[in-house]
Amino acid sequence: MIKDYGIMLLLAFAGFAVLGLSLFKSMDQDFVKYQKQYYAQLGAGDFSVEIRQVNVKTPNGNMIDRCQSCHVGASNPDAVGFEEPLAAHPVIVPGMEKDLHNFAEIGCMVCHDGNGRALKKADAHGEFHDWPAPLLVGKQAQANCNRCHAMEGGSLAGAEEYEKGRDLFLEKACWGCHTIAGISTSSQAPELTDAGGKFNFEYLVESIVEPAANQANTKMPKFDWIHDEATVEALAIYLKGQQKERLRSEESAPIGYVKPVSDVARIESPSVEAGRALFAGVAYEGSIARGGCINCHAFKNGEGDSVGGNVGPELTYTIRARGRQYVRDHIVNSRVHVADSIMPTFKDYNAAELDSLIMFLSTLGFERQASAGQQLFENYCVSCHGEKLDGRGPVSAMLDPLPRDLTRHQFVASYEERFKTSIKDGVKGTAMPPWKDILTDDQIDALLGYIESKSADASDQFVRMQVTLPKPGDVDRFKSRGKDVVVEAGDPARGYDVFQRHCTSCHGKLANGKGPNAYFLVHPLPRNLLNKEFMNQPYVTDQRLYESILLGVAGTGMPHHDDRLSDQSILDIIAFIRANTTEGTE
Ligand code: HEC
Ligand code: HEC
Ligand code: HEC
Numbered sequence: 182m183i184k185d186y187g188i189m190l191l192l193a194f195a196g197f198a199v200l201g202l203s204l205f206k207s208m209d210q211d212f213v214k215y216q217k218q219y220y221a222q223l224g225a226g227d228f229s230v231e232i233r234q235v236n237v238k239t240p241n242g243n244m245i246d247r248c249q250s251c252h253v254g255a256s257n258p259d260a261v262g263f264e265e266p267l268a269a270h271p272v273i274v275p276g277m278e279k280d281l282h283n284f285a286e287i288g289c290m291v292c293h294d295g296n297g298r299a300l301k302k303a304d305a306h307g308e309f310h311d312w313p314a315p316l317l318v319g320k321q322a323q324a325n326c327n328r329c330h331a332m333e334g335g336s337l338a339g340a341e342e343y344e345k346g347r348d349l350f351l352e353k354a355c356w357g358c359h360t361i362a363g364i365s366t367s368s369q370a371p372e373l374t375d376a377g378g379k380f381n382f383e384y385l386v387e388s389i390v391e392p393a394a395n396q397a398n399t400k401m402p403k404f405d406w407i408h409d410e411a412t413v414e415a416l417a418i419y420l421k422g423q424q425k426e427r428l429r430s431e432e433s434a435p436i437g438y439v440k441p442v443s444d445v446a447r448i449e450s451p452s453v454e455a456g457r458a459l460f461a462g463v464a465y466e467g468s469i470a471r472g473g474c475i476n477c478h479a480f481k482n483g484e485g486d487s488v489g490g491n492v493g494p495e496l497t498y499t500i501r502a503r504g505r506q507y508v509r510d511h512i513v514n515s516r517v518h519v520a521d522s523i524m525p526t527f528k529d530y531n532a533a534e535l536d537s538l539i540m541f542l543s544t545l546g547f548e549r550q551a552s553a554g555q556q557l558f559e560n561y562c563v564s565c566h567g568e569k570l571d572g573r574g575p576v577s578a579m580l581d582p583l584p585r586d587l588t589r590h591q592f593v594a595s596y597e598e599r600f601k602t603s604i605k606d607g608v609k610g611t612a613m614p615p616w617k618d619i620l621t622d623d624q625i626d627a628l629l630g631y632i633e634s635k636s637a638d639a640s641d642q643f644v645r646m647q648v649t650l651p652k653p654g655d656v657d658r659f660k661s662r663g664k665d666v667v668v669e670a671g672d673p674a675r676g677y678d679v680f681q682r683h684c685t686s687c688h689g690k691l692a693n694g695k696g697p698n699a700y701f702l703v704h705p706l707p708r709n710l711l712n713k714e715f716m717n718q719p720y721v722t723d724q725r726l727y728e729s730i731l732l733g734v735a736g737t738g739m740p741h742h743d744d745r746l747s748d749q750s751i752l753d754i755i756a757f758i759r760a761n762t763t764e765g766t767e
C-alpha cells in the first residue's frame with residue numbers, strides 16, 4: 182500500500198502531462214501541417230483539417246487508406262505542379278482525357294502499397310523493417326493494376342512495363358526453370374505464382390541481379406544483361422504482380438477478363454528460321470517464341486565473334502561433337518547426360534520445335550585456321566577452362582562439375598594418357614565435350630603440349646606410388662591390428678558404414694557430392710558419386726577408384742586415406758559406390 186501521498190500526487194501529475202503532450206502532438210502531426218500548407222497555397226480561407234480516410238473493400242476485408250491526409254491535392258487539377266505530398270496525381274493512363282480512377286473511392290494503396298493506416302510518412306510508405314509491402318514508386322505501381330484488371334494476356338493502356346515484364350519472362354528463359362500458374366510448368370526452381378505476395382520489390386530485383394545474395398551456391402544463373410535496369414525493373418514489376426489471391430476466373434474478374442497466354446503459338450512445321458527464333462526467344466510469325474537459349478548459350482558468328490550468354494557452354498560445335506540425337510535428348514532433359522546440370526528442362530517442346538532447334542544449331546560452325554596449341558585453346562577451350570587454364574572461364578560458374586584446373590594436372594602420373602582420352606572422348610556426366618570429330622590428333626597433341634607448358638608444377642612433377650588393386654585372397658596391406666588378414670570381396674553394406682564415417686563431410690550422406698564442407702573446397706568440388714554417366718566410363722576402373730581413395734587426388738581437396746582405411750574397407754566402399762551406379766539401379 183502506498184502511504185506517501187506526495188508520490189501519488191506526483192504520479193497523477195505525470196499522467197496528465199503525458200496525456201496533454203500526446204494531444205498536443207496529434208495537433209502537431211505532419212498531415213495537419215501539410216493540409217494547412219495546401220489550403221494556404223490554394224488561397225482557400227475556409228477549411229477544416231481532418232484525417233482523410235477511404236475504406237476499400239477487397240476480397241480479404243477492408244483496406245484502410247489514409248494516404249490522402251497528407252496527399253491532399255491528388256484529385257485536384259488545380260494542384261498540378263505543387264510539391265509532394267500536395268500535388269495533383271500525375272497521369273496514370275497516358276492519353277486518357279479523364280482518368281477513371283476515383284481516388285476518393287479507391288485510395289492510393291491499391292496501386293502503391295504502403296501502410297494505409299499510418300500517419301507518419303516513413304510508416305505510411307512502409308519504410309520500417311519487415312513491412313511486407315513497401316511503397317511502389319512510379320511505374321512499379323503497375324504491378325498492382327491486376328488487382329482490378331485482368332492482366333494475364335492482352336494489353337491495358339498504362340501497364341506497358343508490366344506487359345514488357347510478362348514478355349521478358351518468356352524471352353529470358355525464366356519460364357524454363359520457374360512455374361507461374363497458367364504460364365509455365367517447370368519444377369526446377371521455386372514456383373513464382375505468388376512471388377509478389379511473398380517478396381517485396383527490392384528482394385525480387387536482388388534475386389535477379391545478384392542471385393547469390395539470398396542463397397550462396399545458387400543454381401539461379403547470373404545473366405549477362407542484369408546491368409540493363411529497364412529489363413530488370415520490368416521483370417520485377419511483373420513478378421511483383423504475381424499474387425495468388427489475385428488469381429481470378431472469368432466470373433470474379435471485376436473489370437474485364439482476358440484469357441491467359443498459356444497457349445503461346447506453337448511451331449508446327451520445322452524450319453531453321455523457327456529454330457533461330459526459339460533460340461533467341463524472339464517473336465516468330467507474330468507471337469512470342471518460348472525459348473531464350475541465347476540468354477545462356479553463345480555461338481560464333483561468321484566473323485568468329487561470340488554472341489550470346491555465358492551461363493552454359495558455347496554451342497558452335499555441339500552438333501558435330503555430340504550428334505543430333507544427343508542434343509535433342511539434352512534439350513528435353515539435360516540430366517540424362519549431366520546429373521547436376523542446371524539447364525532448364527524443356528519437356529514441353531513438340532517435335533517440330535525440337536527439330537527446328539536442331540536445324541538451327543546444325544547451321545553453326547566456325548573454323549579458325551590454327552595449329553599452335555595456344556590458338557587452338559583460345560578457340561575451343563578457353564570459355565570453360567579460362568585464359569589462365571585454372572578452370573574459371575566465363576562459362577564455368579554454373580557448371581557442375583567445374584572445368585578442370587589444368588595448371589594442377591599432377592594428380593596422376595600418367596596424366597598425359599588420361600588427358601588425351603578425356604579430350605578425345607569427353608568426360609561423360611560432365612560438360613566436357615568429346616573433341617575427336619572436331620580436332621585432329623595433331624591438334625590434340627598441340628593442346629596437350631600447351632597445357633603442359635602452362636602447368637604451375639611442370640618442373641615439380643608429382644610422382645605417384647605404384648599401387649595395385651587388392652584382390653580377394655590377397656593380404657590386407659593396411660590392416661593395423663592382426664597380421665596376415667586376408668581380403669575378401671567388397672561388401673556394399675559394410676562400405677556404406679565406412680562411407681558414412683569418413684566421406685560424408687564432403688561427398689554428402691547420399692554420396693551426391695553435396696556434403697556440408699563441399700563448397701569450402703572451391704575447386705574442384707567433391708565428385709558426385711551417383712553420377713552414373715561418369716562412373717560407368719570405361720576408364721573409371723576400380724583400380725582408379727582405389728588409387729584415388731587410398732592416395733587422394735593431388736591438387737584437389739580429395740584427401741588420402743592410407744593412414745585410416747584398410748584395403749578391405751576401401752574395397753567395401755568401392756562395392757557401395759558401384760551398387761549405386763550400376764546401370765539399371767535408381
Ligand atoms: C505523413 C504524410 C504522408 C502520408 C501519410 C503519406 N505520404 Fe506519401 N509522401 C509524403 C511526402 C512528404 C512525400 C514527398 C517525397 C518524400 O519526401 O519522400 C511523399 C511522396 C510519395 C510518393 C512519391 C515517392 C517518390 O519517391 O517519388 C508516393 C508514391 C507516395 N507518397 C504514396 C503514398 C501512399 C500510397 C500513402 C499511403 C499508404 C502515402 N504516400 C502516405 C507524405 C506522406
Ligand atoms: C490506379 C492506380 C493508381 C492509384 C489509385 C494511385 N496511383 Fe499514384 N501513380 C500510379 C502510377 C502508375 C504512377 C506513375 C505514373 C508515371 O510516371 O508513369 C503514379 C505516380 C504517383 C506519384 C508520382 C511519383 C512517382 O511515384 O512516380 C505520386 C506522388 C503518387 N502516384 C501518389 C499517389 C497517391 C497519393 C495516390 C492516392 C491519392 C495515388 N498515387 C493513387 C498509379 C496509381
Ligand atoms: C481498385 C481497382 C483498380 C486498379 C487497382 C486499377 N484500376 Fe484501372 N480502372 C478501374 C475502374 C473501376 C475503371 C473504370 C472502368 C469503367 O468505368 O469501365 C478503370 C479503368 C481503367 C482504364 C480505362 C478503361 C479500360 O479498360 O481501358 C484504364 C486504361 C485503366 N483503368 C488502367 C489502369 C492501370 C494502368 C492500372 C495500374 C497502374 C489500373 N488501371 C489499376 C479500377 C482499377
Ligand code: HEC
Pocket residue numbers: 350353354355356357358359369370371376385388389395396398399400401402416420523524525
Ligand atoms: C536455370 C534455372 C533458372 C532460370 C533460367 C531462372 N531461375 Fe530464378 N531461380 C532459380 C533457382 C534454382 C532459384 C532458387 C534459389 C536457389 O535455391 O538457388 C531461383 C530463384 C529465383 C527468385 C527468388 C525466389 C525465391 O523463392 O527466393 C526469383 C525472383 C527468380 N529466381 C526470378 C527469375 C527470373 C526473373 C528469371 C528469368 C530472368 C529466372 N529466375 C531464371 C533457377 C532459375
Ligand code: HEC
Pocket residue numbers: 354357402459460472473474475476477478492493494496499502503508511512515519522523524525527538579580611612614
Ligand atoms: C538457364 C540457362 C540455360 C538455358 C536457358 C539453356 N541452357 Fe543449355 N545448358 C546450360 C548449361 C549450364 C549447360 C551445361 C550443363 C549441361 O551440359 O547440361 C547446358 C548444356 C547444353 C547442351 C549440351 C552441350 C554439350 O556439348 O554438352 C546443349 C545442346 C544445350 N545446352 C542446348 C540448349 C538449347 C537448345 C536451349 C534453348 C532451348 C538451351 N540449351 C537453354 C544452360 C542453359
Ligand code: HEC
Pocket residue numbers: 494495558561562563564565566576580582583584585587599600601603604608611612613614616628
Ligand atoms: C563446356 C565447357 C568445356 C569446354 C569447352 C572444354 N572443357 Fe575440358 N573440361 C570441362 C569440364 C567440366 C571438365 C571436368 C570433367 C571432370 O569433372 O572430370 C573438363 C576436364 C578437362 C580435362 C581433364 C580430364 C580428366 O581426365 O581429368 C582436360 C585435359 C580438358 N578438360 C581439356 C580440354 C580441352 C583441351 C578443351 C578444348 C579443346 C576443353 N577441355 C574444352 C569443360 C570443358
Ligand code: HEC
Pocket residue numbers: 680683684685686687688698702705706707708710725726729730734737738739740742754
Ligand atoms: C575433404 C573433402 C573430401 C573427403 C573427406 C573425401 N573426398 Fe572424395 N573427393 C573430394 C574431391 C574434392 C574430389 C574431386 C577430385 C577430382 O575431381 O579429381 C573427390 C573425388 C572422389 C572420387 C573420384 C576420384 C576420381 O578418380 O575421379 C572418389 C571415388 C571419392 N572422392 C571417394 C571418396 C571416399 C570414398 C571418401 C571417404 C573415404 C572421400 N572421397 C572423402 C573431396 C573429398
